[in-house]
Amino acid sequence: MRAAVIVFPGSNCDRDMKVALEQAGADVHMVWHKDADLPEGVDLVAVPGGFSFGDYLRCGAIAAQSPICQAVVRHAEAGGYVLGVCNGFQVLTETGLLPGALMRNSGLKFVSKTIDLKVETENSAFTIGYRAGGALRIPVAHHDGNYVADASLAARLVDEDRVAFRYSAPLNGSVDNIAGVLSENRRVLGMMPHPERAIDALHGGTDGQAMFRALVEATVAA
Numbered sequence: 332m333r334a335a336v337i338v339f340p341g342s343n344c345d346r347d348m349k350v351a352l353e354q355a356g357a358d359v360h361m362v363w364h365k366d367a368d369l370p371e372g373v374d375l376v377a378v379p380g381g382f383s384f385g386d387y388l389r390c391g392a393i394a395a396q397s398p399i400c401q402a403v404v405r406h407a408e409a410g411g412y413v414l415g416v417c418n419g420f421q422v423l424t425e426t427g428l429l430p431g432a433l434m435r436n437s438g439l440k441f442v443s444k445t446i447d448l449k450v451e452t453e454n455s456a457f458t459i460g461y462r463a464g465g466a467l468r469i470p471v472a473h474h475d476g477n478y479v480a481d482a483s484l485a486a487r488l489v490d491e492d493r494v495a496f497r498y499s500a501p502l503n504g505s506v507d508n509i510a511g512v513l514s515e516n517r518r519v520l521g522m523m524p525h526p527e528r529a530i531d532a533l534h535g536g537t538d539g540q541a542m543f544r545a546l547v548e549a550t551v552a553a
């Protein structure tokens with residue numbers, strides 16, 4: 332599998348993402364946000380966590396205007412896989428690839444801890460390695476993780492089985508404790524928790540590994 336990890340000024344989980352993808356067997360290319368095109372033949376684009384452009388304006392809003400984001404949108408529209416983690420999720424909502432918005436945590440504080448995350452669907456290349464209803468231990472670290480969707484969007488996400496993950500307990504004010512959502516074609520996932528920070532026993536857990544392995548398998552099988 333060929334993967335691209337996008338790097339913005341202020342990204343700080345880009346190398347963690349590279350390590351996680353490489354551990355699963357991917358061939359990973361780091362791509363600077365000013366590039367207009369993705370490397371040839373990329374199967375997966377990962378938009379990593381961090382503080383792109385210092386979180387000015389709104390988290391992810393300036394990054395979404397970077398030249399590479401047009402290529403990421405074209406990749407998604409052509410059916411390519413896109414994974415946005417934390418700031419990456421924020422960027423994907425700002426590009427319009429995923430619905431809803433990430434607002435300031437309801438408690439107004441940065442939350443940094445390992446939480447219980449409930450898997451809501453196995454029906455995606457990202458989550459097929461998990462068991463729906465199962466719980467994962469995955470770190471979170473954000474101040475704008477409060478997922479906002481109006482009642483009709485929240486209902487549609489449930490009807491279409493597009494809620495990938497929920498927090499097991501209220502964390503940041505997110506509607507229905509939503510922690511991750513899928514696009515209509517189920518090939519774009521945005522999530523606030525960091526699976527790339529749970530791929531080594533030294534991290535305190537390895538529950539993130541199954542996502543990267545399943546993605547590599549999905550693209551090899553395609």
Ligand SMILES: NC(=O)CC[C@H](N)C(=O)O
Nearest residue numbers: 380381417418473474475
């Ligand atoms: N770890 C991250 O990606 C942080 C995302 C974002 N800057 C926030 O704090 O909400």
